[in-house]
Amino acid sequence: MLLYALRRLIYLIPVAFGVSLLVFALVHLAPGDAISAIVPPDAPQELIDKLKEYYGFDKPLPVQYFRWLGVTLTGDFGTSIGTGRPVADEVGSAFGNTIILAISATFCAFTLAIILGTAAAYAKTRIVDRLVTSIALVGVSVPHFWLAIVLVIIFSVELGMLPPMGLGPENATGWRLDWPHVQHMILPTIALSVIPLGVMTRTVRSTVKEVLSSEFVTALQAKGMRDGAILRHVMKNAAPTCLAVMGLQAGNLIGGSILIETVFSWPGTGFLLNSAIFRRDLPILQGTTLVLAGFFMLLNLTVDVIQTMVDPRIKRG
Amino acid sequence: MAIQSPSIDLGSGVAINAVAATASRGYWQSVRRRLRRDPVTLVCAGILLLIVLGAIFAPFLNLADPYKTSMIRRLYPLGSPNFPLGTDELGRDMFSRLIYGGRLSLFMGVTPVVCALLIGGTLGITAGFLGGWVNMLIMRVMDVFYAFPSVLLAISLSGAMGAGASNTLLALTLVFIPPVCRVSESVTTQVRGFDFVDAAKASGAGSFTIVRVHVLGNVLGPILVYATSLISVAIILAAGLSFLGLGVKPPEPEWGLMLNTLRQAIYVNPVLAALPGVMIFITSIFFNLMSDGLRAAMDVKA
Numbered sequence: 001m002l003l004y005a006l007r008r009l010i011y012l013i014p015v016a017f018g019v020s021l022l023v024f025a026l027v028h029l030a031p032g033d034a035i036s037a038i039v040p041p042d043a044p045q046e047l048i049d050k051l052k053e054y055y056g057f058d059k060p061l062p063v064q065y066f067r068w069l070g071v072t073l074t075g076d077f078g079t080s081i082g083t084g085r086p087v088a089d090e091v092g093s094a095f096g097n098t099i100i101l102a103i104s105a106t107f108c109a110f111t112l113a114i115i116l117g118t119a120a121a122y123a124k125t126r127i128v129d130r131l132v133t134s135i136a137l138v139g140v141s142v143p144h145f146w147l148a149i150v151l152v153i154i155f156s157v158e159l160g161m162l163p164p165m166g167l168g169p170e171n172a173t174g175w176r177l178d179w180p181h182v183q184h185m186i187l188p189t190i191a192l193s194v195i196p197l198g199v200m201t202r203t204v205r206s207t208v209k210e211v212l213s214s215e216f217v218t219a220l221q222a223k224g225m226r227d228g229a230i231l232r233h234v235m236k237n238a239a240p241t242c243l244a245v246m247g248l249q250a251g252n253l254i255g256g257s258i259l260i261e262t263v264f265s266w267p268g269t270g271f272l273l274n275s276a277i278f279r280r281d282l283p284i285l286q287g288t289t290l291v292l293a294g295f296f297m298l299l300n301l302t303v304d305v306i307q308t309m310v311d312p313r314i315k316r317g
Numbered sequence: 318m319a320i321q322s323p324s325i326d327l328g329s330g331v332a333i334n335a336v337a338a339t340a341s342r343g344y345w346q347s348v349r350r351r352l353r354r355d356p357v358t359l360v361c362a363g364i365l366l367l368i369v370l371g372a373i374f375a376p377f378l379n380l381a382d383p384y385k386t387s388m389i390r391r392l393y394p395l396g397s398p399n400f401p402l403g404t405d406e407l408g409r410d411m412f413s414r415l416i417y418g419g420r421l422s423l424f425m426g427v428t429p430v431v432c433a434l435l436i437g438g439t440l441g442i443t444a445g446f447l448g449g450w451v452n453m454l455i456m457r458v459m460d461v462f463y464a465f466p467s468v469l470l471a472i473s474l475s476g477a478m479g480a481g482a483s484n485t486l487l488a489l490t491l492v493f494i495p496p497v498c499r500v501s502e503s504v505t506t507q508v509r510g511f512d513f514v515d516a517a518k519a520s521g522a523g524s525f526t527i528v529r530v531h532v533l534g535n536v537l538g539p540i541l542v543y544a545t546s547l548i549s550v551a552i553i554l555a556a557g558l559s560f561l562g563l564g565v566k567p568p569e570p571e572w573g574l575m576l577n578t579l580r581q582a583i584y585v586n587p588v589l590a591a592l593p594g595v596m597i598f599i600t601s602i603f604f605n606l607m608s609d610g611l612r613a614a615m616d617v618k619a
Contacts, residue, residue: 141598
């Protein structure tokens with residue numbers, strides 16, 4: 001088991017190298033250079049040269065890359081061009097807020113998806129199955145940023161029940177577990193959980209259905225096992241496939257939250273990334289992308305390892 | 318907007334397709350017959366066709382000018398005389414803008430998928446057919462793109478390159494190449510293992526002929542079905558980028574951008590502010606339904 005995890009971790013190194021190259025390239029995809037974004041157009045050449053040297057933009061690209069990689073690996077992501085604060089600090093505090101939102105959305109989506117999907121797979125009448133498949137279809141088709149706006153319109157503008165934006169009450173500094181803060185989370189959580197809900201409901205339904213039609217279920221029924229006990233066997237066999245999709249969905253949710261955070265002004269990584277793009281704050285753009293991609297890779301690795309723990313039959317080369 | 322994991326198990330699908338290689342007309346005929354018996358898919362295709370035709374022929378529909386602003390008639394509600402769907406924050410006719418909006422929104426959603434289909438499909442089939450180090454190289458490069466959540470990759474790329482329709486198209490194409498490539502590779506690898514490929518090789522067929530006749534005929538169906546399922550994701554993602562201000566620039570009519578500029582109106586005229594999203598939603602749901610119908614008709618197991 002440990003060996004497998006280790007092998008997967010080693011396999012991740014070339015991928016991580018590629019990811020770092022791509023993230024580094026982001027800056028050089030940008031039109032013009034990053035320097036021109038921060039100095040006024042009438043700045044003296046001396047100042048520009050000085051800043052170029054300070055940020056290392058005067059060196060050839062491979063040198064810049066390895067210099068950047070070396071510094072980044074020590075946990076130093078540079079300084080934000082916009083605020084002058086270390087990128088690591090900015091991304092760090094935003095990342096926590098994103099994770100809080102992601103966890104609550106993941107929890108809601110997956111719990112509901114497991115219940116709905118299993119119900120649809122077990123459904124004797126067509127109407128339950130139809131209903132659940134429709135919910136799943138809406139989930140995968142709805143533009144979630146639009147849903148976010150619709151939720152704001154209904155619950156904030158029309159009904160005045162829930163706050164339309166922000167992390168908590170005014171002058172709140174960080175997230176805490178109390179009603180005023182939780183209140184602010186409800187709408188973003190709903191908007192963020194529709195896509196994973198749709199995808200997972202589809203997956204759970206088809207996987208459970210497939211397991212239900214396998215011979216061992218018939219054998220258990222013939223043996224006279226009670227339905228509840230059979231369900232446990234079914235769940236255990238459906239778990240690996242569902243887990244794989246869950247991991248991917250949880251990661252994609254972090255990407256999807258960029259739009260949701262923007263709608264709700266939720267001070268997470270997505271909000272940070274979006275404002276960095278408009279201030280042309282490339283170090284923040286790089287740092288956020290790198291942290292999120294790194295998190296996504298580790299998440300996929302974890303899911304892979306858990307999957308083999310749940311189902312020892314899976315052997316990967 | 319998540320790209321679903323592209324694990325396509327051909328299973329029985331290929332068995333049927335394998336027969337199709339020798340009598341390909343029979344297979345496509347049966348697909349057509351199954352489609353004709355599927356009213357849901359037909360209705361979806363019909364509505365989509367209406368939206369697409371409306372978008373293409375918008376200039377000939379005698380609609381109000383979608384760019385003509387007016388400071389007096391801003392944010393008219395739905396059902397106003399002369400403005401069936403009201404007017405937007407600059408007094409432009411909403412109905413006209415929603416129809417015209419389909420032009421860019423559909424174009425921005427479909428083009429990246431078509432490009433990704435061509436590039437990713439070619440790469441994937443090459444990797445799957447040649448195997449060995451070529452496969453290694455191509456698929457490892459794809460793994461790098463897979464290390465990013467798709468939305469993050471799209472936003473970071475177009476954010477770095479700057480706003481604009483062409484940058485969005487480029488970013489979205491890059492996002493969709495890896496999943497198409499993965500599906501193509503896995504399908505091709507499966508087909509390559511079938512006996513009829515060995516038989517063709519033994520009877521002296523060149524690699525090119527084998528790919529053209531035996532491989533393409535069998536993998537194109539599943540790849541196409543997968544690509545159609547990506548269109549709805551692409552439309553939402555393209556609209557999302559415009560919504561963030563990264564895609565199409567004002568004053569162009571585009572559903573995502575309209576949703577963004579109308580956000581300030583949610584306190585004045587909420588229904589109007591939500592309208593462009595309804596268009597995105599309808600288009601994406603019908604694309605998904607059509608893709609499901611195609612999948613069933615072509616007997617591809619997801």
